[in-house]
Amino acid sequence: MEKTPKYKHGFKMPENYLETFESRLQTVLKVELENKPKTEKQTIDSKVISLLKPLYISIAVAACLAIYITINNTQALSLDEIAITSIEEYMIENLSAFSFDQITIQFPEENIVDMEESALYDDQQLETYLLDHLNTNILIQQ
């Protein structure tokens, strides 16, 4: 039973709103139901595209070649070609990502001994390095 409102609220609705509501609802409902997710049966019945078609084979081969060439190009780059300064900068910036334990694991003891005996630690080399990089102003002020 519809009750007659006892108190007015002040709201009003547009003219003919209720008359047109059902047709608009049907339109929205139709769209809503068409967008419903497919059922399992519909998924199974979906057409399977054959991967053996020549076109797909060509695309797959081209993609593989592109990846192969890219990898090879990357690998062709040797450590000699990367500037030492770049390596240094990388290690300084990412020092927190390394733990010394992880670094030392990479260097067997014989390698460390070799390094100590190599030209890198030559006294003459050290002296030259210090002279090149020393800030003489600091020395003068001291």
Place this chain on the structure above:
Amino acid sequence: MSKDEQLIKALLHPSKKEQAFNTLVRLYKERLYWHIRKMVLDHQDTDDVLQNTFIKVYKNIHQFKGHSRLYTWLYKIATNEAINFLNKRAKRLQISSEELQNRALENLQTDVYFEGDTIQYLLQKAIISLPEKQQLVFKMKYFEQHTFDELSEILGTSAGGLKSSYHIAVKKITHFLKLHETFY
């Protein structure tokens, strides 16, 4: 078999569902419209929520167990849809529900689909000063004239609790209106 039972039976029958659904919409669209409108205030928003309500009903009619009356089930869905709508909008705008209600109230002043006078506007202002649940109880009792038993079915709260809630709401609104009285 009552009319409600006949309608539910038809809604659950695949070949009769469409026609039964049209009947359902025709029977309840107006009541649900006003119920939603008093919650969201704006007509266009009401239209959106009302459509969502009926779509939800259509999709979920098989879940109606018949423990409550059909129209209380419809009211429940409409109430939840309106609350969800408001919450989503508040979240999207990154404002509180209270702020959203204040904005909606301000918009009423220039809304062509609000023809209430000063007192009616002030009443709306008083209502939104209440906690959310009290607002709902007040609106459904005061404007829609539901009994407390009906409200209990719809809102899932005891009739006794709803009576106290309504009583407190009335006192607060009366106090608010007295405070904001203007003399002409």
